[in-house]
Amino acid sequence: MAVYPQIHNATYDSTFDMDYYSQQQMPWIYSLFKPFGMKGYTITTLERTAPYSVLTLMYFSTAEQFEEALAAHGDEIFARVPLFSSEFPPHYIGEVTNTTI
Template sequence: MVWCISCQQPTSSDTSKIKKGMIKVAILYPNTEGKTFDMDYYSNKHMPMVAGLFGDSLKLYTIDKGIAGRTPDEPLPYVAIGYFYFDKLSAYHNSFGPNAETILGDIPNYTNIQPIVQISEVLH
């Protein structure tokens, strides 16, 4: 699922906004026994709230809903992965820092999974 920040409507054409050199913040939610995840809350409340807090420094965000592992016999590795795209790493740090308490405080509203965060540079 791809979300256009300016219009807040999903559209697949917005992936064209992803450019080489951008910073991608991936938030991965591992699938482990006994863990819960409310995809409706995550996609309709949490991620839009975070996008609003990040403001204009956030260029785009996307959400992946896990559906299968590598083979039919393998368990799903992640129930969800959220991505935030910024022009510069400093834009992410300046956006997240002042809002960290609000963002992290909302996590128990949709999951009991400890997310893994990976910050990357888009190469292609």
């Protein structure tokens, strides 16, 4: 999971270009990570009062697959963050325990 912080106060507003992120950045990341086992991703935008503007879930069978993909391509991916976001995302690894759609 990658989450993009959003900061809004009297002197600063975070920026995020969703068109670039959804149409270029994430498809590019998917092309890099798919050989490591990435199955897909979801992008969720959050309300302005949330601490994050965007939450992206990336689906792999194992945490190790994600870690290998990030080790191989993390530097080039993080280098492109300023193209669409004023904030750098922390990322977290978790396990899906239940899904109902």
